[in-house]
Amino acid sequence: MNQRLRTTTVTKRRMRTTTVLTYLILIGVCLFNLLPFVFMLFTSLKTDQEAYAIPPTFWPERATLDAYTQIIVWSDFPRYFLNSTIVSLGTALLSTVLGALAGYGFSRFNFRGRGSYMGLILATQMLPGVLLVGPYFKLLSAVGLYNTYLGLILAFTTITLPFSVWMMKGFIDTVPEELDHAALVDGCTPLSAFVRVIMPVIGPGMVATIVFAFLLAWGDLLWALVLTSSDDMAMVTLGLSRLVTQFRVIWPQLMAGSVIASVPCMVLYLTLQNYLVKGLTAGAVKE
């Protein structure tokens, strides 16, 4: 009785200190995480003159959407967005289709070299992009795919496919095998069992895989920089990077472009965060 009483008072005191500490940490996190966003947003609403004022202002004195108009109406950014969307979507679809097939193969079948292939696919992430850019650049030039969507899509797939395979395998592992057994007994081929039985069940996981590949491609700069030459093939990341390396940087426009390029990413990541974590850590948390 006495013992229990002591435990509860200790627990209470402990809870109070940890609660205070928790909220202190979380408020700090909010300030630290949000400040760059606030600065990005505020700068995008300033006039050119105000962005360069010394000393700088925090709140925009005269908020204006000029920078957005400049970016959307008077620059090539809409074209960059189109390019980024086409390339990222192409990458996401190719990567997820191949990744889903391979994930199904790895999840359900035992064949010679299964473990080695899985290790090999995972290990391809250890090959840095800069190892591949040179030969890949020459290879694409040789087959006439340099400065094309297809060339970019294939290149981005090298980054995304290993993730897609492992994520899809993780999601397929969570589906009971009895489901595809039943379909096979009913005369389905393994492929149609996969398409008709497994795919509907792992829908959300598949969407997460598509989105993750999409965002990896959307955010990359190296391949976009190396594999395109003409301005009408540039991706958003490249367009922004070009603006910042110019002699005179127009920060409000640059920040407006950054806001526009970030918002789709934020929305997609936040909606699918749980699936992304599950997919990326599949295999490490099982049991």
Added chain:
Amino acid sequence: MNQSLVSKALFRSIRLNTGFAFVFPCLLLLLLVLGFPAFVAVANSFTPVWSNVKTFTLDNYIKLQQDKQFWESLRVTIVFVAGTVSLHLILGLGVALALNTEPLGNWFFRIIAILPWTVPDVISGLVWRFMYDPTAGIINYFLDRLGVQNPYVEWLAAPHLALPSVIFADVWRGYPFVMLILLAGLQAIPKELYEAARVDGASVLQEFRHITIPGLSRMFQVAFALDVIWQFRRFGLVYNMTQGGPGNATDILPLAIYRQYFRYFNFEYASAMAVVLAVIMIAISIPYVRMMVKRT
């Protein structure tokens, strides 16, 4: 029961080759767009620079060994990766522990906590570059407001400040991902363990040492491995913040290799540098690959 036996036998009979058929398209594509270029890069690194005759030579590696800039880049890379990864882990763990107490407004805090990671690193680099701007940036503005004398610090132009500044920006960008993984790990630890420990009168530190750390170790390894791999490959953030400057102060290897390739067109030499980077990354991540494959 009989039916399930039949189905199992049926399933087993098509297992052997079908499995490989499913995996084959993926392997083929990786072989073409990844295996082949990687092979060519390795082969190139053993041939002379700017030569049409492809003879075997170790020249590139010998030159690399004497190249002060290369060693400096390697040092910067290691400081960058070690600095960012350790800070990602420390901050990530701290915030994950805070969120795991399920505070009021959990949902809100969680969204804010993840936000920096959702932005492409290229854009984080741009935003931080402007924040670090000596005259127009927000950081010196705050220093000024706080009454610091001579607040026009050249965060990205001063050689001794540039790398820490870049690391700091990357910590902002990268720690939320580590936090997400560690939070998932924390949530997988059974609550009963803590309750039992509390009944036995364990202190917070004891709970942390004997329940949290062992329970989290596997997710910690995953977070560590993924983060190390990604940080070694980081390109866009530093490219947009400093392009490797001032001097070589922030010249991480991917930037140095990119320059050798596409500014100086020393393809063979660049390949040798990239091979060294790849070897380091592979050596570091072997335990991770082993762990992941063994568990499936």
